[in-house]
Amino acid sequence: MSDITKKSLSEIVNLIKKKEIKSQEVTASFIDNIKKDKKLNSFITNCNEQALEKAKTFDKNPKLDTLLPGVPIAVKDLFCTEGVKTTAGSKMLENFIPNYESTITKNLWNEGAFLLGKLNCDEYAMGSSNETSYFGNVMNPIAENTVPGGSSGGSASALASDLTPTTIGTDTGGSIRQPASFTGTVGLKPTYGLCSRWGIVAFASSLDQAGPMTKTVEDCALMLEAMAGFDKKDSTSINKKKENYSKNLTDNIKGLKIGIPKEYRVDGMPKEIDQLWENGKKILKESGAEIIDISLPNTKYALPTYYIVAPAEASSNLARYDGVKYGFRSSKGNNLIEMYENTRSEGFGDEVKRRILIGTYVLSSGYYDAYYIKAQKVRQLIKNDFDQSFKKVDAILTPSTPSVAFKIDEKKDDPISMYLNDIFTVPVNLAGIPAISIPAGTDNNNYPLGLQLIGKALDEQKLLNIAFAAEKKINFKQNLNRWWEK
């Protein structure tokens, strides 16, 4: 059989269902690729033997009436996995082995999949280039010394380089969509509350959302179907009927209205991105959709709002990493306060510390109203912008990122420029609505670029359908020379 690892998840599932290939062969092929990888650094923990064992058990008595029968899946190292180290990319949790399984990964395993490994990410999911991970940079398979985006950089890199047939990430401000855009893959941030947060190391609770990262839109629908569902262990989980996204997937988008927000045309954006955006409009028009100019006037406030809300929540969420109960504890210090100070100084990296400081500051008495409360108000305005727009349109089309993947170290010491990378993705998280990034083409250097489709809450099916139609016409082909195997 031709290289199974280059196939889409849906193709692999079909082959397994038709018994044309065994789970063990699939798993062994991906493990081969993982072993050949010398430079990407996309994995923090390999589960090769455990995965082969699971594949063997599956093949003995294959249960085929599931969504992901016998599929090995590597996941972002932010999902707690029972008995397997879960680090969140941090020294703080370098040796942390949960005795529980996150709801999302459990959902995947219930659909027949099993764990292939844990993927590198920015520390506590804080970063846009995967350069904040305690376990080192991840490289983008498109070119050496290029970032894969972040924070789900390991996930995007492993997926694009055929080290896993699909993966899952988390998206707090763009952490699925931006790396998907940088690596020429598909990434979906679902409606807030569609996928349970239980068992995912928390960054910013009101923004965090797990989502699928895949090679195709069809795969994305399949994965979302497996992941989504009400979870009574998560109080913010939405109680609604499960949907058959993959079965209902169609490229018939005739008559749908697509909004183009003028505020997403930012200064200094490369011409190529503008061209791809224009091309996107053209394609959707050809597919029968109607293109409508819209305005999201509060977009310009989204980034500052995000950088108040997210650090505020993070500063509190990360208070539990204090060296008392589990995780890293500094050996220095003569009393409780010193133990805290040393543990957190040594255990957290710079970016995490920066955000804890910002968050602590904006919640402090005297600043709370000026920052946190104001940010909450602006957040509502941003949400209102979207609500207004969705009275007129079915979905909104924008570029996923204002640039292509950049070089390692290029923005590392310039947090503002790094944060600007998320300018098109953060409004979606603030509004709690779904968005998908699909590969839209490449720039002159052959670096991929993504287009983002934003939908109203719980309208994932429509988003997937539009993305499916666009994907067909765009016909993006990943062309990698596999330099990392050399």
Next chain:
Amino acid sequence: MTKENEKYLINGEKGKWEVVIGLEVHAQVTSNSKLFSGSSTKFGAEPNTQVSLVDSAFPGMLPVINEYCIQQAVKTGLGLNAKINTYSVFDRKNYFYADLPQGYQISQYKNPIVGEGKITLDLPGGTKTIGIERLHLEQDAGKSIHDLDPSNTYVDLNRSGVALMEIVSKPDLRSPDEVNAYVKKLRSIMKYLGTCDGNMQEGSLRADVNVSVRKEGDKELGTRCEIKNVNSIKFMEMAIAYEAQRQVELLESGKSIDQETRLFDIKKNETRSMRSKEDAHDYRYFPDPDLLPLNLDKELIENLKKNLPELPDQKKERFIKDYSLSAYEANILVSEKEISEYFEEVVKNSDIKLAKNWIIGDLFASLNDKNISISQSPVTTKKMSQLIDSISSGVISGRTAKEVFEVMKETGEEPNKIIESKGLQQKSDPKELEGIIDKILADNKDKVDQYKSGKDKLFGFFVGQVMKVSGGKANPQLVNQILKKKLK
């Protein structure tokens, strides 16, 4: 006693000072599981055996509200005649401590579940209404144990996440006695409701006490100090008395009061500074993003209201009406749910007047002596009824009953058995008594003559002789009757 004398005032060198007190009572919600996890709340378990992943704040764990605790808080609010807020919010109170695993306590800050209410106190000088500012729900922290090891602190997380109601009074209290009455009444209401067991030894009820003083007649409130975590009513009274005196002395010597948090040292009977206002924590409250705002169903509130049990104030009214009790007696008998139940059980079949006197008198005295509660008393309602019935049916006299009760309160033996084994039954057979009386009259002819010639006082002599001869068991009423007849 005049009204003026009842006022609790501190006589300083430069005048009289009034004490102003407000209480923040922390009451543990009666519930089998914690506020945001399914762990047990049972008291006295081995350390760290009632701790879930949520309580110990493992990565990715999320709180899920325990609906029963919400209902308990609403019930308590209704019992305090308070406004129930259909919209309330859980906030995070951020601070670091080893027994606070999350690094924050989930509490309610700007939007508590219960708003303003009131409690009526029965005080010696009459009733007084104390305002309730609010009631909110919050998690308890774990326990740090510093004295098990010279260099290490141990942490027990069994309490971590247990639901507490913080009940904040308005600064309406004016003396240690009022604080005593307030805490007792509050505890009684919650026990009637079944929302808090009020057990102060097990830490189910404790309070932060805010104390300030002002010159008698002043309208402005003085600067207050907060005495943290006082866990008995007696200590609250002691702490207030000490703290008020301290503040008066400071002010009279021309100094000012620093707003600060203080600790009460039981051994030294004094309060001392814990931290000043400047050192106060900045708790950085903000709404917990893991929990949606709480929207209470009006129907749920109405249902809870309808099914509210009879509360002390209502029961008091009923006792006065149904059992012709005085307000004072009714107050005592409803002060605790168990006492009121004891009383009602006894009067089901037995004489009301005897019952109330025996319960308020001898039974309470025995409980006080032994420092036990009515439910722990060996004198059960059944035995108390038996005792009262023997009095009303004339089997024993009231005086003999006291003798019987002395045995009952120690051994818990049935009164009938005590009466029988000791032969304490009254002699109520007229023939037998007549025989005794005839003999006494015959032996004391001279005294009979004196009596008949007008020396009425000698009647008591004859009664005494009958009692002496009968070993005190002669039925006094019968003896009177027969004697009067024979001496005509």
